[in-house]
Amino acid sequence: MTDGSAARRELLAHVREMLRAVRLFKNDLPAQHPAVPFGTVSVLSMIDVMAAEPPAGCHGKELAARCSLDPSTISRTVATLVRSGLVQRTADPADGRASVLSLTPLGRQTLSDVTAWADDRLADALKEWRPDELAAFTALLRRFSTDLMSRYDQPLEAAR
Amino acid sequence: MTDGSAARRELLAHVREMLRAVRLFKNDLPAQHPAVPFGTVSVLSMIDVMAAEPPAGCHGKELAARCSLDPSTISRTVATLVRSGLVQRTADPADGRASVLSLTPLGRQTLSDVTAWADDRLADALKEWRPDELAAFTALLRRFSTDLMSRYDQPLEAAR
DNA sequence: GCCGATAGTTGTATGCGGCAACCATTCCGG
DNA sequence: CCGGAATGGTTGCCGCATACAACTATCGGC
Numbered sequence: 001m002t003d004g005s006a007a008r009r010e011l012l013a014h015v016r017e018m019l020r021a022v023r024l025f026k027n028d029l030p031a032q033h034p035a036v037p038f039g040t041v042s043v044l045s046m047i048d049v050m051a052a053e054p055p056a057g058c059h060g061k062e063l064a065a066r067c068s069l070d071p072s073t074i075s076r077t078v079a080t081l082v083r084s085g086l087v088q089r090t091a092d093p094a095d096g097r098a099s100v101l102s103l104t105p106l107g108r109q110t111l112s113d114v115t116a117w118a119d120d121r122l123a124d125a126l127k128e129w130r131p132d133e134l135a136a137f138t139a140l141l142r143r144f145s146t147d148l149m150s151r152y153d154q155p156l157e158a159a160r
Numbered sequence: 161m162t163d164g165s166a167a168r169r170e171l172l173a174h175v176r177e178m179l180r181a182v183r184l185f186k187n188d189l190p191a192q193h194p195a196v197p198f199g200t201v202s203v204l205s206m207i208d209v210m211a212a213e214p215p216a217g218c219h220g221k222e223l224a225a226r227c228s229l230d231p232s233t234i235s236r237t238v239a240t241l242v243r244s245g246l247v248q249r250t251a252d253p254a255d256g257r258a259s260v261l262s263l264t265p266l267g268r269q270t271l272s273d274v275t276a277w278a279d280d281r282l283a284d285a286l287k288e289w290r291p292d293e294l295a296a297f298t299a300l301l302r303r304f305s306t307d308l309m310s311r312y313d314q315p316l317e318a319a320r
Numbered sequence: 321g322c323c324g325a326t327a328g329t330t331g332t333a334t335g336c337g338g339c340a341a342c343c344a345t346t347c348c349g350g
Numbered sequence: 351c352c353g354g355a356a357t358g359g360t361t362g363c364c365g366c367a368t369a370c371a372a373c374t375a376t377c378g379g380c
Binding site for chain 4: 197198199200229230232233236237255256257258
Binding site: 013021067126129 | 293301
């Protein structure tokens with residue numbers, strides 16, 4: 001029959017496992033890069049992505065939407081990044097309330113270092129994987145996240 | 161060529177996406193079950209699993225190892241669960257330092273409620289998935305977590 | 321019976337994240 | 351062109367999750 005509850009419960013268990021794995025993974029980061037708390041890296045990376053892609057540079061508000069984080073959280077995180085010299089704020093000439101975020105050279109370097117570190121770890125952990133398996137997993141993971149979020153990101157899309 | 165760094169970086173990005181999705185998912189929980197902080201549920205569930213399976217009941221130490229959490233974290237989490245009436249501690253007759261953990265009826269009920277809630281959400285989010293896709297994803301996810309953790313759980317296994 | 325190992329608890333600190341209140345600026349309707 | 355509503359951002363305050371270190375109580379072997 002098509003209920004599938006058992007399958008979903010197993011999936012749920014494995015999601016928990018994955019969270020555990022990610023926690024361990026991330027606990028290793030500070031040892032290598034004491035200055036960059038894990039959560040901060042995602043934001044750093046997103047700033048980098050956003051600075052390159054839309055018309056204008058990266059604004060805090062949009063950044064918050066893209067990360068699904070509260071503006072206050074972004075504000076603090078960005079403040080930390082600025083204090084650490086990884087990100088710079090420049091006044092938005094078009095709107096005195098906003099500022100445009102971008103990576104500093106140090107920020108780019110740090111992002112690249114941390115990414116390389118993560119990549120190494122992954123390469124080691126996944127050394128038995130065939131490329132097509134990796135690709136399949138990535139595709140399924142993408143779909144999973146998208147479907148999980150579909151209920152929530154309506155407002156975000158609508159706000160655009 | 162076989163480097164695969166680009167593929168891994170894409171995977172990394174999607175792992176971040178997934179963490180975002182999970183965060184949103186979990187932010188919904190308190191609305192339904194105010195009394196059970198999300199992190200606590202994993203522990204509750206693990207106690208349930210462990211109580212049923214090994215020779216003896218569930219001890220804090222083993223619980224910590226299974227969850228890859230610090231004993232102090234487990235101690236606090238369990239204390240919360242006990243205060244909420246979801247878990248009971250019974251003195252281990254064989255070791256005065258330890259106690260055995262088990263779910264109360266209320267704990268079983270709560271776990272079952274929360275699991276049903278999560279299952280509903282998943283069923284909704286994954287309604288377009290074919291059973292075999294779900295199974296494939298679950299299998300890959302399992303393998304991924306295992307491989308990611310393989311570097312870390314050596315000590316845990318060795319300690320057994 | 322003493323001493324080292326062990327199970328658990330508690331003190332303290334940090335990262336992450338939300339909500340509400342607030343400030344400054346911008347935008348819009350009259 | 352002015353005044354009030356909307357908006358971008360920051361700050362205060364909170365709670366959860368987690369770790370490390372110090373401590374307590376017990377166990378186990380010699």
